[in-house]
Amino acid sequence: MSTLESYLDALHRGVFQVVVPKALVTEPLEPVWKRSAINVPSPGTIASYRKGQYHAHETVSEYHVHMDRYDPEKNPIMHLIDDAPLLLMIRETMETIFVTGRDALQRDPLQRLADQRMSWRLRICLGAVLLAIGAILLLLVIGKTVLFFAVILPSLVLILGLLTIVEGIRGREHREHAGKKIVQGGILAGAGLVLFAFWELYLVLILLALMVWFLSSAAVTLLRAVRERRRLTKGFGYTLGLGMSSLALGVLAITLPRGLVEILLTLLAGLTLMAGAFTLLDAWGLRNAARLMEAGGGFQ
Template sequence: MSTLESYLDALHQGVFQVVVPKALVTEPLEPGWKRSAINVPSPGTIASYRRGQYHAHETASEYRVHMDRYDPEKSLIMHLIDDAPLVLMIHETMETIFVTGGDATRKDPRQRLLDQRVSWKLQMGLGAVLLAIGAVLLLLAVDETILFFTVILPSLVLILGLLTIVEGVRGRDHKERAGREIVRGGMLAGAGLVLFVFWKLYLVLILLTLMVWFLSSAAVTLLRVVRERRRLTKGFWYTLGLGVSSLALGLLAITLPDELVEILLALLAGLVLMAAAFTLLDAWGLRNVARLMEAGGACR
């Protein structure tokens, strides 16, 4: 009987990531490993688990494990600054969208239709919605940035709160959980209403948070580049690029905050538009295969 931990010694020898085939792990992960709900996106990941500083990404056939410098349960702020800087999150999100989207378009759509009962119409609709959202975000980034903070974001928070309340009311059979959902929804809805009024205050808070996050990540990353130049697990130039990018965005938050907001909105728009493009391409492929399958069935 072997556990996942028994294959992780290399992580303590300077190796960044260990890949362990699932077939080798005969012991269940839990309860030693805790499922992690929020993570930097990673291609092929179907679940993520943490155990102290160990962070495992589960794929269909293997576990990809790396070791964070800080356990987020004990040092969340340092984890965000050092292990998960915002620049890294943006980069890996883009990479995940490209890789996942590319994989989806390369898979056999006939098999996907049979196995997953994927509806190309639903997929096309989702792609169209994402395309519209991306276009709106791009227009906001170019021209009406303030509208995002004065109307759109507060409205989204308010709607999310109301939906959470409705979900709680519908689940009254489970009183304890329903009560928590209603309270959570009420807090979100209240926050949305507050955001309509005090949008300038929370915009300043967002910028301050981003400034501290960017500059702290830059300081930690660049200091590591100087101290560990030849021992950086992700490579010198990659780590240096993360540090310099974080520094540049942190300085933007101080000197040109309006431009920083526009850049971040444009990046968000770009991510959504990329996801929309891959979704639409995938839907088009599914549509063609569905019609071929229907034609083949009719011929029989």
């Protein structure tokens, strides 16, 4: 019987990531490894697990494991600063959207149709909604950026809270679970109302948090680039560029906060538009596959 840990020695010798075929791992990951709900997106990942500093991304046939510098359970702040700087999260999110969309388009359309969880019509609607949201975000950047924080974000939080309350009420047969949902929904709805009234305050708090995050990540990353120049797993140029970019955005948060907000909203709009475009392209492929099925009498 072999565990995933038995294949991870290379991580302690400077290797950034180890890829382990799932067929080699005969011991189940859980409960030793804990499933992680919040992660930097990565292409092909169907589940993510953590064990201390180990972080495993599960794909269909492999485990991709790297080692974080900080255990997020024991030191979540340093984990965010050092292991998951915001720029890295944005870059990997964009890469994941692009790679996932590209892979979806390259797959056999009939197989994609068999595997799909949503109909192509629903995917078209989802893609259109994402494109509309992306376009609205771009218009906000060009026009009145404050509307996003003064109206749109509080509205989304309020709506999410109300939907959570409704979900709790509809699931009253499971009293304990329903009660938690109703309480969570009430908190979210209340937070949404508070955001309507004090949006300027929370915008300042967001900018302060971003400033600290960017500058802290820059300091840690640049210091590592200097101290470990020849031993950096991702290379000196990449590490230096990440640190300098974080520093620039941190300084921007101090000197030109509106500019930082516009940059981040533009990035969010770009991510949303990319996701919407790939969703529409995937839906179009599924639509064509459905017509092929109708013409051929289904799967053979």
